[in-house]
Amino acid sequence: MVKKVYGVGVGIGGESLTLKALKVLNKVDKIFIPISKEGKSSVAYKLIKEFIKDNKDVEYLLFPMIKDKEKLKKYWEDALNKILKEDGEIAIITIGDPTLYSTFSYLWKLLKDNNIEVEIVNGISSIFAAASLLNISLAEGEEKLCILPQGKDLKKYVNEFDTIIVMKTKSLGEILKEINRDDITIYLAKRIGFKDQLIACGKIKDIDFELFNDYLSLAIIKKDKDDS
């Protein structure tokens, strides 16, 4: 039976990797790599491949991008069974950080239910990487911040929070055009860490949201301050 499972956040890859992540990825007996389609390459693996030895034992875990929880459950259980069969210590990699909107969280729950020791190795979340690239702070002093997956309740919270982060921004353009305020600035980031990464910032009316219509996009929405 598997001895220990590391949930390793690979951040945005490359040098964003922590010393701990690098150490764990090199010492474990096997690295499990999530993919969303049979035969498709892994986003997380691409980001760290340069640090992994060629002869490292790796195995793919299929987690399709479907919403049906019952169907998904079967894939998580298949993954669990594969992992339980291992002998030593294994790592499962995930982009960003394993504790924030990570597909790893579902597997984590199953592992806990089976009393398997899990250790999380943190990674740089894309939210922080986006702020760095955009050269802005997310929040300071007494400012309140919230994260709204898919922009749920954005219209309400834009009045109450200094910073709002929207992940998976498929329809962000539509939501924001409905809000139509010019006292907020929108910062957008897409596919950070990849060759085709893209950032932009500006007022709602000035942004081409079509360019950011991607699963690996996020928006940081900030109320304008008097002093900025």
Next chain:
Amino acid sequence: MVKKVYGVGVGIGGESLTLKALKVLNKVDKIFIPISKEGKSSVAYKLIKEFIKDNKDVEYLLFPMIKDKEKLKKYWEDALNKILKEDGEIAIITIGDPTLYSTFSYLWKLLKDNNIEVEIVNGISSIFAAASLLNISLAEGEEKLCILPQGKDLKKYVNEFDTIIVMKTKSLGEILKEINRDDITIYLAKRIGFKDQLIACGKIKDIDFELFNDYLSLAIIKKDKDDS
């Protein structure tokens, strides 16, 4: 005049350091280290000292913990002047990540105003480190998360958000006892990365909040779910 300033997040120190942070700290001509009192040691420096060569050029920047913005401004300007006088590239270290509630943000603004090139090097925020240690995910799926410095409006948002993070939890115990709900679980972490780090979790009535009365404490407040 200084050529480039790196704002380097050192996370919770030790192996939480990223490869990039390590590279930058070793290549810059000088490392500036914030301290809150003359003669007092630096929290951030303690966390990474083991990785810094003994002969590295370091200098302290005094940022006292005072609330008076006018008085603070003088310290930030003193720091700016010291930095501007440097010749090459320098790093300023900060615990956690420089983009989230970091004292670096004020200096960052002044550096931008002076057209100095600033590059942010992300670090693992204590929020993520706390979630790892507590073995919980911060948010998953469609869950909404917010960060409320000092627990402002906690009573209101505890009804609306799945996860609430409160930083600098000096009076968290009082606020939570006022809320007095038993359908939420409180996760607490103090001084993560230090020898005296401490975590706890439980219902409001079961927690000894006195133990977490520290500037480097945070709370993760989660609504209980049916399936957990």
